[in-house]
Amino acid sequence: MTRSRRGLAVLGLATLCxxxxxxxxxxxxxxxxxxxxSLPFALLRGDGFNLDRYAIADRTFGYSFVRSRTDHWxxxxxxxxxxxxxxxYAPLALFPAWAEAP
Numbered sequence: 001m002t003r004s005r006r007g008l009a010v011l012g013l014a015t016l017c018x019x020x021x022x023x024x025x026x027x028x029x030x031x032x033x034x035x036x037x038s039l040p041f042a043l044l045r046g047d048g049f050n051l052d053r054y055a056i057a058d059r060t061f062g063y064s065f066v067r068s069r070t071d072h073w074x075x076x077x078x079x080x081x082x083x084x085x086x087x088x089y090a091p092l093a094l095f096p097a098w099a100e101a102p
Contacts, residue, residue: 040088
């Protein structure tokens with residue numbers, strides 16, 4: 001087996017393992033990461049840390065959003081994860097329908 005074929009086999013096996021791992025077809029039981037997953041879109045759209053367009057008014061699923069002192073909705077979670085993930089959200093932010101509020 002040549003080196004390039006071995007590399008393709010390893011890449012295929014890794015892809016298969018990731019697909020099996022992530023294909024458990026179970027929904028998330030909580031929405032505590034909703035604000036953190038919305039924050040990169042807000043940053044890329046120029047809203048800063050303001051999550052007003054993503055906060056759910058009836059608070060059914062939006063318990064990870066809290067009101068700030070300036071009366072805006074912000075994330076209750078630390079924002080470092082969203083800052084690190086923001087470059088990966090950039091291609092998705094090019095399609096406005098994907099970056100809309102859930």
